Amino acid sequence: xxxxxxGVLMGAMAVAVIVAMPVxxxxxxxxxxxxxxxxxxVSENALAAFAIDNLFIFIGAVLVIxxxxxxxxxxxxxxxxxxxxxxxxxxxxDLCIGVLLYYLIGYxxxxxxxxxxxxxxxxxxxxxxxxxxxxxxVLHPQVDxxxxxxxxxTAATIVSGSVAGRMKFSSYLIYSAVITGLIxxxxxxxxxxxxxxxxxxxxxxxxxxxxxxxxxxxxxxGAIVLGPRIGRFSKDxxxxxxxxxxxxxxxxxxxxxxxxxxxxxxxSQLAIVGADNTAAVMKIAVNTTLAxxxxxxxxxxxxxxxxxxPELSMALNGILAGLVGITANCDSVTNVxxxxxxxxxxxxxxxxxxxxxxxxxxxxxxxxxxxxxxGVWGGLATGIFGGHPMVAQIVGTVVVPLWSxxxxxxxxxxxxxxxxxxxxxxxxxxxxxxxxxxxxxxSGFQIxxxx
Amino acid sequence: MKLIIAYIxxxxxxxxxxxxxxxxxxxxxxxxxxxxxxxxGYHESYRGVDIxxxxxxxxxxxxxxxxxxxxxxxxxxxDGARTGKIGDGKIFVxxxxxxxxxxxxETGKEAIG
Numbered sequence: 001x002x003x004x005x006x007g008v009l010m011g012a013m014a015v016a017v018i019v020a021m022p023v024x025x026x027x028x029x030x031x032x033x034x035x036x037x038x039x040x041x042v043s044e045n046a047l048a049a050f051a052i053d054n055l056f057i058f059i060g061a062v063l064v065i066x067x068x069x070x071x072x073x074x075x076x077x078x079x080x081x082x083x084x085x086x087x088x089x090x091x092x093x094d095l096c097i098g099v100l101l102y103y104l105i106g107y108x109x110x111x112x113x114x115x116x117x118x119x120x121x122x123x124x125x126x127x128x129x130x131x132x133x134x135x136x137x138v139l140h141p142q143v144d145x146x147x148x149x150x151x152x153x154t155a156a157t158i159v160s161g162s163v164a165g166r167m168k169f170s171s172y173l174i175y176s177a178v179i180t181g182l183i184x185x186x187x188x189x190x191x192x193x194x195x196x197x198x199x200x201x202x203x204x205x206x207x208x209x210x211x212x213x214x215x216x217x218x219x220x221x222g223a224i225v226l227g228p229r230i231g232r233f234s235k236d237x238x239x240x241x242x243x244x245x246x247x248x249x250x251x252x253x254x255x256x257x258x259x260x261x262x263x264x265x266x267x268s269q270l271a272i273v274g275a276d277n278t279a280a281v282m283k284i285a286v287n288t289t290l291a292x293x294x295x296x297x298x299x300x301x302x303x304x305x306x307x308x309x310p311e312l313s314m315a316l317n318g319i320l321a322g323l324v325g326i327t328a329n330c331d332s333v334t335n336v337x338x339x340x341x342x343x344x345x346x347x348x349x350x351x352x353x354x355x356x357x358x359x360x361x362x363x364x365x366x367x368x369x370x371x372x373x374x375g376v377w378g379g380l381a382t383g384i385f386g387g388h389p390m391v392a393q394i395v396g397t398v399v400v401p402l403w404s405x406x407x408x409x410x411x412x413x414x415x416x417x418x419x420x421x422x423x424x425x426x427x428x429x430x431x432x433x434x435x436x437x438x439x440x441x442x443s444g445f446q447i448x449x450x451x
Numbered sequence: 452m453k454l455i456i457a458y459i460x461x462x463x464x465x466x467x468x469x470x471x472x473x474x475x476x477x478x479x480x481x482x483x484x485x486x487x488x489x490x491x492g493y494h495e496s497y498r499g500v501d502i503x504x505x506x507x508x509x510x511x512x513x514x515x516x517x518x519x520x521x522x523x524x525x526x527x528x529x530d531g532a533r534t535g536k537i538g539d540g541k542i543f544v545x546x547x548x549x550x551x552x553x554x555x556x557e558t559g560k561e562a563i564g
Contacts (some may be wrong), residue, residue, distance in 0.1 A: 064469070231465065429461070429462035430461075430462065430508075434495065435494065437493045438493075438494055438496050439495055439496060439497060440495065443497075446483045446484060446485070446508075447483075448461070449461045449462070449508055450461045450462065450464040450465065450510060
């Protein structure tokens with residue numbers, strides 16, 4: 001029986017090849033004609049440079065998309081076991097919804113032509129046609145979209161950490177659509193799309209403000225409107241620890257994010273061909289590394305001094321703080337200045353976490369101290385060390401986070417008014433995995449769900 | 452000497468601990484338990500297929516007390532654990548033959564102390 005089927009299969013394949021041959025030959029002829037035509041206008045060097053620069057951005061985009069599992073692991077590890085499916089799900093849907101909405105409207109809003117005096121742009125639905133001649137530094141719109149959508153999804157996914165353990169899944173999906181479809185692209189247009197902040201000289205190389213502070217302050221808005229998790233603060237307002245359930249996973253997430261940042265920062269040079277670009281990319285990569293190391297090291301020292309023991313979860317946050325701080329200015333500062341920026345970020349993140357505890361704001365993974373506070377620091381450091389005009393830096397550093405914060409306060413308050421924002425107290429205590437999804441992350445394991 | 456074993460809802464543990472502390476009962480053992488009584492299970496699903504979860508997550512509290520503490524302990528557990536809904540749990544009281552503190556070799560009333 002086997003032999004007979006094999007014979008039939010071979011026969012079918014032979015017929016397919018015979019039928020396809022003329023068609024294939026035709027296609028090859030057409031392609032050759034196109035290439036010859038192009039070659040007449042574009043030199044071999046230009047084609048190679050075009051390919052290298054586009055490949056460089058493609059690899060960068062993949063690295064930034066790889067930051068999504070980094071965020072997912074950090075947030076899952078820093079939260080309790082009973083909410084793991086929920087937090088993973090929110091991270092997964094940030095990317096899925098983000099990609100679709102950024103394709104439909106976000107990309108057009110962010111990189112279109114100015115419609116209302118540098119405050120709002122529109123470039124149509126989807127991705128534009130490739131019309132330029134291939135050359136060094138010319139990006140194909142498709143790869144440009146891939147790179148940009150990865151940034152949009154990063155801004156969105158920051159928030160899931162600060163609203164963890166208590167926000168309804170359905171509401172989160174609405175939030176996720178609004179930030180990637182509207183909030184992030186509109187403020188992105190102000191600078192990267194050539195809007196009013198760009199015109200006044202504001203500088204944000206890879207997005208300390210435009211990506212991280214936008215996400216961090218949106219998260220702060222969520223944490224404030226939602227209120228703290230049950231049991232996070234005692235009746236007299238003292239903070240109570242709600243330890244993360246898996247620090248190996250959180251540490252893995254931070255390492256993944258660190259590696260992903262080599263797409264986030266160096267690839268934001270948008271070209272590597274040419275000695276100037278190559279040198280810039282390599283300096284950016286080293287500055288990024290130095291700031292991350294300094295942030296982690298200083299956070300460790302500070303918690304050691306404050307709490308008598310070095311604390312891993314704070315050092316992990318410190319690494320991310322250094323990375324966020326260097327993102328706006330990694331191309332404009334020296335190696336030594338990168339270390340200083342990381343040191344300050346490492347101190348700020350610890351102080352930020354303590355500040356939120358004082359204010360009784362529950363941000364389970366420290367998304368605001370890392371991305372909001374250190375994003376603002378990155379924006380200011382760009383003026384202090386990077387030599388960019390300080391007034392423009394201050395304006396951008398105040399206005400963009402404020403835009404995100406106010407817009408999200410409104411959105412979360414509307415959701416709250418409709419009773420859609422927060423799960424019931426009983427569901428929160430039992431865990432969102434069972435209540436929202438009916439599916440547990442650690443099936444077969446016994447976990448405590450006592451607070 | 453009595454051994455009091457209570458099965459309660461996990462989310463009531465904190466309240467039960469608080470009320471036990473309020474009655475000056477500080478010594479207890481707490482373990483995770485799976486069990487079911489009158490309360491029906493809840494549903495989970497995996498890849499679209501329903502799983503009926505019959506055994507629910509519960510918390511088992513064990514407190515060994517001297518006789519004068521039996522009533523306050525029971526009262527404190529009820530005070531912390533009762534919501535009036537099915538699934539609030541049960542308390543078992545049994546007599547305890549002996550108790551020895553390993554460190555000192557004390558027995559009986561002093562060992563529970």
